[in-house]
Amino acid sequence: MRRIALVTLVVDDYDEAIRHYTDALGFHLAEDTPRPDGSRWVVVEPGTGGGTGLLLARAKNEEQRGRVGDxxxxxxxxxxxxxxxxxxxxxxxAAGVTFLEEPRHEPYGSVAVFQDLYGNRWDLLQPAG
Incomplete structure (x- = not known):
């Protein structure tokens, strides 16, 4: 069986990102392990395992910092x-998440676009059926 286990999300700061994803978005911290180079292996997940998690990777240079949020x-x-x-x-x-639109009900489900801490756009989606 194959699945996408992690998706890297470039962030400015590990702790700030962990707080946002766990407190505001309701994810749980699955792993936070220091690495020899001073970076950390930080994984947050929206559920309790089995799905795709986010690897929160601190930007290491100007090129990566330019991609944070976009x-x-x-x-x-x-x-x-x-x-x-x-x-x-x-x-x-209630947690201060910025929604870019009012909820709408489409044939595929209920949906609203929101931004994470850095401006990345997300769909909150309850699929129909």
Missing amino acids: QTGGRVGFFLHTDDFARDHLRML
């Missing part, structure tokens, strides 16, 4: 599925 050219690049859109939308609003 890794997908301004498009929605990440899709956070939920089994209760209203619950998660309200919780995220």
Whole structure:
């Protein structure tokens, strides 16, 4: 069986990113391991395992710092599925998450675009059916 286990997300600061993804978005910290070069192996996951996690990688140079918050050219690049859109939308609003639109109900499900701490665009999505 094959699956995508991790997706790298370039961030400015490990601890700031961990707080955002765990506190505001409700992810859990799956791993935070120091590496010999001074970096850290930091993985956050939206569920309790088995899905795709985010490897939070601190930018190492100017080129990488220039990509923080714009890794997908301004498009929605990440899709956070939920089994209760209203619950998660309200919780995220209360945590200060910036939504770029009002929730909408499409044939494929309930959805709203939000930004993470750095400006990357995400869909909060409860699939139909």
